[in-house]
Amino acid sequence: MSASGLPFDDFRELVRNLPGPNSQAVDNARTRDGQLTKPPGALGRLEEIALWLAAWTGRPPAVTRPLVAIFAGNHGVVDQGVSPFPQSVTAQMVENFAAGGAAINQICVTHDLGLKIFDLALEHPTADFTKEAALDEQACAATMAFGMEAIAGGTDLLCIGEMGIGNTTVASAIYLALYGGTAEEWVGPGTGAQGEVLQQKIEAVEKAVDLHKAHLNDPFEILRRLGGREIAAMAGAILAARMECIPVIIDGFVATAAAAVLHAANPKALDHCLVGHVSAEPGHIRVLENIGKTPLLALGMRLGEGTGAALAAGIVKAAAQCHSGMATFDQAGVSDKA
Incomplete structure (x- = not known):
């Protein structure tokens, strides 16, 4: 905790003083890219990704210890009937992850990615944000600090994802608070909400943003009042990765809510991040426009679990391997352009 005694002050200080990219590593990578056996720019965005890896790791592009976190x-707003699934599904899916039975497990196996699951007090949902703040400042800051521990043990590419019944409602409220508009513009089906459930979801978002409107000029207040533990933890993980020179791939609609809060606090806070995919949730593409990110994939997915980020990690690994493994014109004995 900071000297002022306010838990968020440490995070505000971190966000104000973020390390930048390593320009020398980028120059070195760009030089090598110009010598590889291909026309300049022929690998398109893969070349940009290789340079991005160099910028944020400070070394030649490589991915050797990728991790999905x-x-x-769980969320108190589920009591408002915003999801067709019961809250118990969150814990059941965590067990499924641990048993290797979820989609994310199969993608991690396919791309040789590590996987960590963080159970954030599932037996104690956040407060119902239509009635009070979801978290107090100390609890939110502590959860962010816990999320920072995701990189403990080492990784050189962090993919963040989430699980939580009701959390698309929470993400929609964050977006409405950050960007304005109407609740209908930000609320989507999530796990399949339609009819009365979808209407209750819209009403919950409207009610929450109206209740907390006097405090929504501060991104960290938006996070604690309208967010959830998994969103706070993902924000902490993104910050920790930045401080430790670890590139990040953000997953979909809910994971991007954590990133959007940091972007609102400092527009440079996501420079070390890629967005893995654009979700089928209708508001996600608008969020990506607001934070200035172009997703790597558009597969019509809306599962969460880090699945879009993990699929994108395969592309990032391929970009690094092309950069490091391809022969140069001299090595291959191939004539360069005249």
Whole structure:
């Protein structure tokens, strides 16, 4: 905790003083890219990704210890009937992850990715944000600090994802608070909400943002009042990765809510991040426009679990391997352009 005694002050200080990219590593990577056996720019965005890896690791592009971190949390707003699934599904899915039975497990196996699951006090949902703040400042800051521990043990590419019944409602409220508009523009089906459930979801978002409107000019207040433990933890993980020179791939609609809060606090806070995919949730593409990110994939997915980020990690690994493994014109004895 900071000297002022306010838990968020440490995070505000971190966000104000973020390390930048390593320009020398980028120059070195760009020089090598120009010598590889291909026309300049022929690998398109793969070349940009290789340079991005160099910028944020400070070394030649490589991915040797990729990690998917899934944060699971429960939400009091589920009491408002915003999801067709019961809250118990969150814990059941965490067990499924641990048993290797979820989609994310199969993608991690396919791309040789590590996987960590973080159970964020599932037996104690956040407060119902239509009635009070979801978290107090100390609890939110502590959860962010816990999320920072995701990189403990080492990784050189962090993919963040989440699990939590009701968390698309929470993400929609964050987006409405950050970007304005109407609740209908930000609320989507999530796990399949339609009819009365979808209407209750819209009403919950409207009610929450109206209740907390006097405090929504501060991104960290938006996070604690309208967020959840998994969103706070993902924000902490993104910050920790930045401080430790670890590139990040953000997953979909809910994971991007954590990133959007940091972007609102400092527009440079996501420079070390890629967005893995654009979700089928209708508001996600608008969020990506607001934070200035172009997703790597558009597969019509809306599962969460870090699945889009993990699929994108395969592309990032391929970009690094092309950069490091391809022969140069001299090595291959191939004539360069005249």
